[in-house]
Structures are given as C-alpha cells and as structure tokens.
Amino acid sequence: MFSTLSKILIDGISMGTIFLFGCVGEILTEKAGNLNLGIPGIMCIGALGGSYGVMLYTNGVTDMSTISGFWLVLTAIFFSMLFSAAAGLIYAFLTVSLKANQNVTGLALTTFGVGFMKFFAKRIDMSHFVEASKYFKNLFPFSSKLGWFGEIFLSHGVLVYLAIAVAILSSLLLNRTRTGLYLRAVGENPATADAVGINISKYKYGFIVLGSAIAGLGGLYYVMDKTAGTTLAEAPIDSFGWLAVALVIATMWKPTVAIFGSILFGALSMLAIDLKALSFSDLKIFEMFPYIITVLVLILTSIFGKKDIQPPASLGQSYFREDR
Amino acid sequence: MTTEKTKNEPLFHVSKRDHMSHKNVLLVRLAGILVALVICGIMSVILIHENPFKIYATLVKGAFIDVWTLMKDTAVLLMFGLAVIPAFKMKFWNMGANGQVLVGCLVAIACMKFLTGVLPDAVIIILMIVTSILAGIIWAVIPAIFKAFFGTNETLFTLMMNYIAIGIVAYFSFAWDKSGSGNIGIVNLLTHKAWFPDIGNKYVLIIIVALLVDAFMFVYMRYTKHGFETALVGDSVNTAKYVGINVKKVIIRTLVLSGAICGIMGAIFAGSLEHTVNTQICGSKGFTAILVAWLANFDPLIMIATAFFVVFLNTGAANVSTVFQLKSTDYANIVIGIIFFCVIGSEFFIQYRIKPSQRMKDIMTKKNGASIKELFFTSKSRSAVKPLIVILAIGLELLIIAVIATIVIKTVV
Numbered sequence: 001m002f003s004t005l006s007k008i009l010i011d012g013i014s015m016g017t018i019f020l021f022g023c024v025g026e027i028l029t030e031k032a033g034n035l036n037l038g039i040p041g042i043m044c045i046g047a048l049g050g051s052y053g054v055m056l057y058t059n060g061v062t063d064m065s066t067i068s069g070f071w072l073v074l075t076a077i078f079f080s081m082l083f084s085a086a087a088g089l090i091y092a093f094l095t096v097s098l099k100a101n102q103n104v105t106g107l108a109l110t111t112f113g114v115g116f117m118k119f120f121a122k123r124i125d126m127s128h129f130v131e132a133s134k135y136f137k138n139l140f141p142f143s144s145k146l147g148w149f150g151e152i153f154l155s156h157g158v159l160v161y162l163a164i165a166v167a168i169l170s171s172l173l174l175n176r177t178r179t180g181l182y183l184r185a186v187g188e189n190p191a192t193a194d195a196v197g198i199n200i201s202k203y204k205y206g207f208i209v210l211g212s213a214i215a216g217l218g219g220l221y222y223v224m225d226k227t228a229g230t231t232l233a234e235a236p237i238d239s240f241g242w243l244a245v246a247l248v249i250a251t252m253w254k255p256t257v258a259i260f261g262s263i264l265f266g267a268l269s270m271l272a273i274d275l276k277a278l279s280f281s282d283l284k285i286f287e288m289f290p291y292i293i294t295v296l297v298l299i300l301t302s303i304f305g306k307k308d309i310q311p312p313a314s315l316g317q318s319y320f321r322e323d324r
Numbered sequence: 325m326t327t328e329k330t331k332n333e334p335l336f337h338v339s340k341r342d343h344m345s346h347k348n349v350l351l352v353r354l355a356g357i358l359v360a361l362v363i364c365g366i367m368s369v370i371l372i373h374e375n376p377f378k379i380y381a382t383l384v385k386g387a388f389i390d391v392w393t394l395m396k397d398t399a400v401l402l403m404f405g406l407a408v409i410p411a412f413k414m415k416f417w418n419m420g421a422n423g424q425v426l427v428g429c430l431v432a433i434a435c436m437k438f439l440t441g442v443l444p445d446a447v448i449i450i451l452m453i454v455t456s457i458l459a460g461i462i463w464a465v466i467p468a469i470f471k472a473f474f475g476t477n478e479t480l481f482t483l484m485m486n487y488i489a490i491g492i493v494a495y496f497s498f499a500w501d502k503s504g505s506g507n508i509g510i511v512n513l514l515t516h517k518a519w520f521p522d523i524g525n526k527y528v529l530i531i532i533v534a535l536l537v538d539a540f541m542f543v544y545m546r547y548t549k550h551g552f553e554t555a556l557v558g559d560s561v562n563t564a565k566y567v568g569i570n571v572k573k574v575i576i577r578t579l580v581l582s583g584a585i586c587g588i589m590g591a592i593f594a595g596s597l598e599h600t601v602n603t604q605i606c607g608s609k610g611f612t613a614i615l616v617a618w619l620a621n622f623d624p625l626i627m628i629a630t631a632f633f634v635v636f637l638n639t640g641a642a643n644v645s646t647v648f649q650l651k652s653t654d655y656a657n658i659v660i661g662i663i664f665f666c667v668i669g670s671e672f673f674i675q676y677r678i679k680p681s682q683r684m685k686d687i688m689t690k691k692n693g694a695s696i697k698e699l700f701f702t703s704k705s706r707s708a709v710k711p712l713i714v715i716l717a718i719g720l721e722l723l724i725i726a727v728i729a730t731i732v733i734k735t736v737v
Contacts, residue, residue: 035479037419086724090665098672103417103479104618105668107611112661118654242487249480281498288491291484298484302476311477316417320340320676 008267014156014226016266018043018218018237020163022244023251023258024170025215029088030248031174032207033187033314034095037106039215040241041113042087046216047223047237048117049083050076051124054224058128069135073158076136076220084216085209087113092208096201099318114238117219121233133228136221157225159217164259166214171255183207187312190319200319218244243269246294252301253311265290337679349674356670360663367658372648379644386643387636394639396527396597399534400589401631404606404613406534406541407585409622410578412614413545414558416471420482422610423489424463424583426601428456428590430493433601436511436518436594437500448518453591460587461580463489468579472572486610490603497602510599520595529596537585541624544581554578615664634660 022039029036036042053076061067091109094100137157174180185193186203194200219237227235243265251261268289301310344352365376372379387394404421411418432452439448463485470476497508512518523529545551557564557574564571593605616634620627641656680688 037483082724089720089724094665094668098669099675100668100671101618103419104615104664107614108661108664108668110611111608111615111657112665115654115657115661119658242483245480246484246487249477281495284491284494284498287494288488291487291491295481295484295488298476298481299470299474302470302474315477316479 008271009263010155011270012263012265012267013160014266015270016262016264017156017160017163018222018226018240019244019247019265020167020258020262021159021218021221022215022241023247023262024163024167024255025211025213025218026245026248027211027251027253027255027258028170028174028183028207028214029211030253030315031183031187031312032204032211033190033312033317033319034092034204034208035102035106035316036088036091036109036208036211037103037245038087038091038109038113039106039212039245040238041110041116042084042091042212042215043219043241043244044113044117044235044237045087045219046080046084046213047219047232047235048120048124049216050080050220051121051126051129051223051232052083053077053079054129054132055124055126058132059125061128072132072135076224077162077217080216080220081213084219085213087216088209088212089205091212092205095318096204096208099320102316102318110238110241117235117237118233121235124232126230126232129224130228130230133224136224137228157221159221159225162217163221167255167259170214174255184312187314190314191321194319194321204319215241215244243290246291249311250290250294250297252297264293336684337681338676339679341675341677344674352670352673353667356667357663359670360666363662363666364659367662368644371655372644374648379648382644382647383637383640385640386647387640389639389643392525392527394635395531397635397639398628398632399527399531400597401609401613401616401635402534402538402628403530403585403589403592404609405617405620405627405631406537406624407582407589408610408613409541409617409624409627410545410551410554411582412558412617412622413551414554414575414578416468416558416575416578417479418464418467418482418579418582419479419610419614420464420467420485421582421586421613422606422608423482423486424460424586425590425593425606425610426486426489426493426603427463428460428587429593429598429601429605430489430496430590431459432456432591432594433508433511433599434496436599437508440512440515440517445518449520449595452518452595453588456591456594457584457587460585460590461583464579464583464586465576468576472575493601493603508600508602512599518595519599520592526596530592533588533592537588538624538628545624550574550577612660619664619667637663 022043025042026036026039029039054072056079057072057075058067087109091105094105095102136159172180174184182193182198183203185196185198186200190200218240219235222235222237222240223232247258247261247265250265251257268286271286361380365380368374368379369376404425407421407424408418432455435448435452435455439451443451464482467476467478467481467485470481471478500508520529523532545555553564553569553574556567556569557571561571564574594601598605612634613631616630617627619633620630637660638656641659645655
C-alpha cells in the first residue's frame with residue numbers, strides 16, 4: 001500500500017514538472033494580461049532548443065564520461081530558453097506592438113511550434129542523448145540511502161528542483177515586489193497603470209518573453225529527463241502544453257499552488273499505470289480528471305467570485321491608449 | 325519651432341482607422357502573404373537547396389494531384405469554420421469545435437453500431453443526424469450557459485471541453501472494442517449498412533452540405549434579426565442591453581447554432597467520411613478553423629477562399645516534403661505558421677493609421693535644429709509608440725532568428 005502511494009507521488013512529481021514549467025510561464029504571461037495559447041508550441045520549441053544544446057555540447061565527444069555535467073545541463077537550459085524566448089518574442093511583438101488578437105496569434109504559434117519541433121527533430125543527432133540524460137537525472141545520488149524520504153523527495157533530476165524554485169521565486173516576485181505589483185496592475189487595468197506612469201509595453205514584453213523562456217524548459221525536461229533522451233520527434237509535448245494551460249486556471253493563477261496542482265495533475269495522468277489493476281478504458285477516465293477539475297474550478301471561481309482568485313481583468317485584450 | 329512641445333512629441337502618431345476600403349484591406353493582406361512567401365522561400369532554399377520557384381511550383385502542382393481530396397478537406401475545414409463564426413461575431417471565443425464534433429461523431433457511431441439490424445437503415449440515419457446534432461448542441465451550450473449567467477471564461481472552458489470529449493471518446497474506444505486495442509475500426513465495413521448514401525463519390529455529400537450551411541450562415545449573419553443581434557452583442561454588450569436585447573438568450577442561442585453545425589459535421593464523419601470514431605479524427609482542425617475564420621474576417625463567403633487557401637498550402641507543402649524528401653510532413657505547419665504570423669501582423673496596418681509627427685518630419689528634413697540622433701535617443705518622449713523600443717524589439721527578434729537560423733543551417737547543411 002505504502003509503496004503504491006509513494007510510487008504515485010514520485011510519478012506525480014516527475015510528470016508534474018512538465019506542467020509546472022508551462023504553468024508558471026503562462027501565469028507570468030497572463031498576469032501581464034496576455035492569454036498565450038502558444039504555450040504548447042513554445043514548449044515544443046523549448047524541447048527542440050534544449051536538444052539542440054545537448055547535441056552541440058556532445059558533438060564529437062567520444063567518451064561521455066569525460067564531459068562536465070554541469071556545463072552540459074547549463075548549455076541545454078540556455079538553448080532551451082533562448083529558443084522559447086525567441087518564440088515568445090514573436091508572440092509579444094504581434095500582440096503588444098501590433099495589437100493583434102491574442103487567441104489567433106497563440107494558436108498560430110502553437111501550429112508553428114509543433115511543426116517546427118517535429119520537422120527539425122529528425123535532423124538532430126540523438127546518439128549521445130541517453131548518456132547525456134544521466135546528467136539531468138538524479139541530482140542527489142545519495143538519495144537511495146535515505147529510504148522512502150529520499151526516494152520521494154530527493155530522487156529527482158535537477159530540472160524538477162529548478163521548476164519548484166522557479167515557481168516559488170515567481171510567487172515572491174508577483175506578491176512581494178514592486179515589479180510584481182506593477183505587473184499585476186498592467187494585467188488588471190492597463191489604462192490605470194498607464195496613467196500612473198507604468199510602461200505597459202515594457203512589462204508585457206518582459207513577462208511574455210520570460211514566461212515563454214520558463215515554459216520552454218518543460219519541453220527540455222520531458223525530452224532529457226522524463227524520457228531519458230529517447231523521444232523527441234514523437235513527443236506529445238503539445239498535449240502536455242494544453243494541460244499546463246489548464247493547470248493555470250485550476251491553480252487560480254498562483255505559482256505556489258501550481259506546485260501541488262502539478263503533482264496532482266501528474267499523478268492523475270500516471271495513476272492508471274501505477275494502479276495496475278485498472279483496465280485501459282478506466283485509464284482514459286482518469287486522464288480526463290485534470291480537465292474536469294479545471295472546468296469545475298473555472299465554474300466555481302466565476303460563481304463565488306472572490307477578487308483574488310479571478311483571471312486578470314484585462315486578460316485577452318490588447319491595450320491601445322486611445323481606447324480609454 | 326523647436327519648442328518643448330515638439331521636443332517631446334512622439335515620432336509617429338498611431339490612431340485608429342475608421343474605415344479602410346475593401347481594396348486596400350485586400351492589398352495589405354496580400355502584402356502580408358507576400359512577405360510570408362518570401363520568408364518561406366528563403367527558409368525552403370536553405371533546407372532544400374533548390375530554386376525557390378521550383379519549390380513553389382512543386383507546391384502548387386502537389387495541391388492539385390487529388391482534386392477531390394482537396395475539395396473535401398476544404399469543405400471539412402469550412403464546416404469547422406462555419407461553426408465558430410457566429411460565436412466569434414459575438415466575441416465568444418469558441419475553441420471547442422473539436423470537442424463538439426467529436427461527441428457528435430461518437431453518438432452517431434453509437435447509433436450505427438448498436439441499432440444496425442434493429443431498426444431500418446433510413447431510421448438509423450435520421451437518428452444518427454438528430455442525436456449527433458443534439459450532442460454537439462449540448463457540448464456547446466454548457467459553456468454558453470455558464471458564460472451567460474456567471475461570466476465564466478469561455479475561451480478556457482471550451483478548450484477544456486475538447487479534452488473531456490477526447491477522454492470520453494478514448495474511453496468508449498476501449499469499452500466497445502473487445503480486442504483491447506482501443507480501436508473501434510470501421511463500423512459495418514462489409515455490409516455498408518446505415519452508411520450515408522453516396523452521391524457520385526463519398527466526398528460529394530460533405531461538399532454540398534458545407535456549401536448549403538455556408539449559404540445559410542451568410543444569410544443568417546447578414547439578413548436576419550438574429551444575426552444582427554449576435555453582431556451587436558459582439559460590438560458592445562452594453563449597447564445591446566440598452567436597446568433591449570436579452571444578451572443571455574443571444575449567447576445561448578448562438579452557441580446552439582454553433583453546436584448544431586458541429587453536430588452535422590460529426591454525423592458526416594460517422595456516416596460518410598470515416599465510419600469510425602477515434603481521438604484523432606478532428607486533428608487540430610478546430611484550431612485551424614479559428615485562424616481561417618479570423619483570416620476571413622468572419623465572413624462566410626470569404627471563408628470559402630481562406631479555407632481553400634490553408635488546405636491548398638497544407639496539401640502542397642506535404643507534397644514538397646515528399647518530393648524533396650524532407651523526412652517529415654511538418655514542413656506544412658511551419659509554412660502555415662509563418663504565413664499566419666505575417667497576416668496577423670499586417671492586420672495592424674488595417675486597424676491603425678500611422679502618421680509621422682511634426683518632429684519626425686523635422687528630423688527627416690533636418691529643420692528646426694532636429695537631428696537624426698533623436699531617432700535613437702528619445703527617452704524623454706512620452707509617445708504611444710516608443711521608436712527605440714520598437715526598433716530594438718524588431719532588431720532583437722531578427723538577431724535571435726538569425727542566430728537560430730545560422731545554427732540550424734550549420735547543423736543541417
């Protein structure tokens with residue numbers, strides 16, 4: 001019983017990290033008042049970018065045990081964030097500077113991103129990926145000696161802890177700093193924020209790009225850690241991306257809640273495999289739960305609307321000063 | 325007159341346009357597409373090392389290899405688009421066309437699977453259509469009711485409904501299939517019982533239906549009171565309330581229409597095109613349809629052209645990847661993505677008017693002590709469009725794209 005529970009929790013954390021990156025990125029974007037439906041595409045581009053970084057670093061290496069794991073991981077993270085930030089910049093330029101419709105731009109970006117990843121994935125040399133993935137997994141080698149505690153909390157890869165750190169930092173940024181306050185003002189009521197002298201475009205650009213860069217790491221995590229460097233072209237990262245968008249709503253735009261939400265979503269999507277007694281059809285029911293939870297949260301928050309659990313008020317609308 | 329006023333003046337004035345003639349709108353969009361084709365051309369040359377005109381010729385030729393499939397795909401995409409148009413006119417972002425079609429298709433297949441032999445074929449076919457439409461309506465109306473009464477965010481709600489529909493279809497795929505492979509397979513494969521009758525070939529039906537629905541939607545949106553009310557709610561909810569329109573009723577009514585069209589599409593998938601249901605049937609057509617509808621400015625007639633354009637590109641680009649052995653059909657998605665980025669960007673020039681200000685004119689003609697330097701150091705100007713930021717953003721974007729492009733080229737070539 002206990003071993004099943006811990007297995008569910010471990011799988012929840014390892015699966016949930018994909019959603020957590022996407023979710024925190026999307027929260028930052030949405031707090032700036034932009035609904036970025038391009039997140040699934042951006043996560044794909046991030047996966048490709050990270051894989052590209054790994055390929056660059058391991059290119060021509062004959063003995064994988066000689067390379068520095070630290071720099072390998074850092075290169076992968078850098079390229080992943082660079083690629084996804086570039087994708088985010090396309091979105092930001094279209095929706096902020098050119099005031100384009102956010103839903104349409106986001107969907108176009110998702111189409112583009114998924115195609116971009118699948119197209120170029122076939123050209124990435126993945127021969128060293130399985131060995132390279134060892135540097136992403138199991139940050140604390142001593143965790144196996146610490147019994148159940150080590151297994152559940154310390155057996156994960158570096159990106160899992162990075163995701164949790166990013167979520168906590170984002171929460172602090174949003175709620176405890178002046179920048180966060182200004183950002184929320186931009187998302188809630190850009191006209192008022194503009195009137196007190198906050199540079200709307202700067203905030204929107206900054207946080208769309210930052211959010212995209214964070215979301216892209218979810219793709220990198222899936223390729224290099226979750227699947228241990230075996231899957232890229234066939235990775236269903238876009239469907240994880242939509243779950244990440246769902247998670248934003250389910251966690252009511254709170255990055256710290258997102259940590260637990262992502263574990264829950266991750267556990268639900270792996271539950272049927274962990275509980276081997278279930279049949280395939282039951283498995284499909286469990287896979288539906290995250291979306292149903294999201295819908296329920298969406299409905300309940302709109303009915304019993306407390307101020308602090310609503311979507312940012314200007315979400316989805318372009319800001320044009322003369323429209324006031 | 326280099327007064328304080330002109331010193332702080334922005335370089336460009338951006339203002340909303342009242343109206344742009346149809347000819348100019350078309351020209352701006354075409355310019356957008358042209359820019360996109362140039363970008364795609366450059367990209368294709370890098371990837372394929374071929375004369376870009378030859379690549380485009382392959383694309384055009386490839387699109388017309390199978391004209392019936394081309395027309396069928398256009399009709400299917402058109403149906404998805406028609407389903408989302410009335411809701412979009414109302415600024416209700418119905419992202420859930422996929423889910424609405426899927427549930428429709430699922431119940432139609434259920435009718436086919438379990439009633440064959442029990443009832444006469446004609447009755448089954450009628451039942452399939454009716455239940456499918458009902459299912460589509462239910463799936464569309466749930467978010468609409470919550471939107472109407474509680475203001476629940478419909479974009480996210482309808483998006484989630486897609487995945488719930490996919491889950492339900494996946495569940496029944498396994499529940500109905502005894503072999504455990506999760507594949508319902510083609511229902512009544514040998515007997516063709518309860519399949520919709522073929523008119524010529526199996527693609528004619530969807531084409532006719534799509535054209536009929538298109539004509540209906542054109543009349544509905546333009547010449548009926550309902551259509552007018554829908555558009556008015558989209559323009560301004562407050563105006564609509566003021567003139568005595570029951571906004572809640574309009575929202576729900578419009579989504580019933582959306583759901584019904586999706587239901588018809590689902591019934592046709594079940595009865596005429598696929599004879600089966602699986603989670604992949606809709607692909608991402610519901611999302612592509614949103615782009616197509618937006619591109620057509622939510623006009624049903626123009627949408628025939630835009631749907632054709634996107635399907636044409638998709639089919640053609642797929643052919644390019646086969647002919648030039650690109651190992652992947654996803655070349656099409658990249659091309660479509662780039663074209664949409666450019667067209668979406670060009671929309672700005674349709675909506676807004678950009679005029680150089682007096683200061684910009686001064687700078688350009690070097691009058692009144694203005695100098696070119698001011699173009700780049702305008703930290704003091706309180707402008708709507710900060711030139712430096714825009715220039716930096718475009719520059720940075722180009723730079724990053726260039727870096728990525730060179731990296732990609734180096735690894736690929």
